[in-house]
Amino acid sequence: MYKSGRVLAFIAVFLLLVSFPFLAAFGNAGSDPVYDLSVQTSDATKVKCVESTDYMKSSHMKLLQQWRDDVVRNGQNDFISSNGQAIPMSLDDTCLNCHTDKEAFCDSCHSYSGVTMDCWDCHGTNSPDAKK
């Protein structure tokens, strides 16, 4: 090989670059977000979830966006869920009413998967430390 020193240095830099994801993930195998979907309310009879857990897990972002459009743009205030119950379209008055720990209920997965949103910049939540 001609100028083998330089070629080998180039290969070393290349290997360093392509191994970056592996170095970044080193020791992170099977790291999962620590989230908590449990209900933290005193009155268990009042608990009624908006939709099934599976649906909420996969589609809450679509649902909340639809709520925003309905409330802000269309002036509707009630959401009729798939099993027929009328639910006020408000995150604070529904989900976060029972799942009071926003840190465990929302943020853990969002920060784990790098999903950032500016909703919380203005909107307060029921949790006392979120209102600053």
Next chain:
Amino acid sequence: MKIIAPLLIIAALAAIAYFGVEVLHLQLLFGVVFPYVCFAMFVIGFIYRIVLWGRSAVPFRIPTTSGQEKSLPWIKQNKLDNPSSKSGVFGRMLLEVLTFRSLFRNTKVEKRKDQISFGSAKWLWLGALAFHWSLLIVLIRHLGLFMDPIAPFVQMVQFGDGFLQIGMPVFFITDFVIVCALTYLFLRRVVVPKVKYISLPADYLAVMLLLAIVLSGILMRYGFKVDMVAVKQLALGLASFQPQVVDGIGSIFYVHLFLVSFLFAYFPLSKLMHAGGIFFSPTRNMANNNRAIRHINPWNYPVKVHSYEEYEDDFREKMKKAGIPVDRSE
């Protein structure tokens, strides 16, 4: 036909991934096996071609001299376009890699009123620059998938990319730029007759494959949502060599991943290797010091010669008899 064949290949790849995951439930194959195999092919193939290039001799000093060469002290040298030192070459290569100065010099020849005129043509440079830099930012954004917690610089890039704060999920500037740039690079090969004439199916395949990857990624982000937590678990598992099959990721993700895997495997076999090849361009990576330093062809080997002195030694007596003058009389 030049366009249809690569289009069919990409459509087939996407269909294979979709069918394989949706119907046959081959999550393990498309989520773990193919990514590993294709990534290994990429790394090994890349190094193989680099070594192959490293082994080929460059017998001549052929730097492109695009400016005043180093000369007398009162003549100003163009150190970037005609470098005579290692640092000059470094600067030239750096700007070549980061800003594509060779493409910037692209000219267009036109016949105007029976005269040939050379005009500057910057669109290719602009399209290439927009594409490559967008790709870099997109790749950095994707690095977040392999980190827990996500490093601040990745978050900063993500924030900067979504700086316009349009829509929900927030619209990434690079998503738009990379689609525009790739569309331009593709249309250029379709619309401009001369470029179309010299384009090969492989040229279209590269551009269209990248476009397909970008579009599948955009669809995943803005259209069909995928379970990001599951995607990240899969990515972390792959990158820490403890792969796990994660359920519940949408099929569109596997289409995206399979196309990326194919791109990685195809990379060393294709002209995409210009990523490594640019560093091996003799016209750019050599210093123009031809007159200052003697360069010896690395191919040179000791040649057995028969000098005139030896010739005379062989035939001295005969030459004397024939009356031919000799240098030494014995």
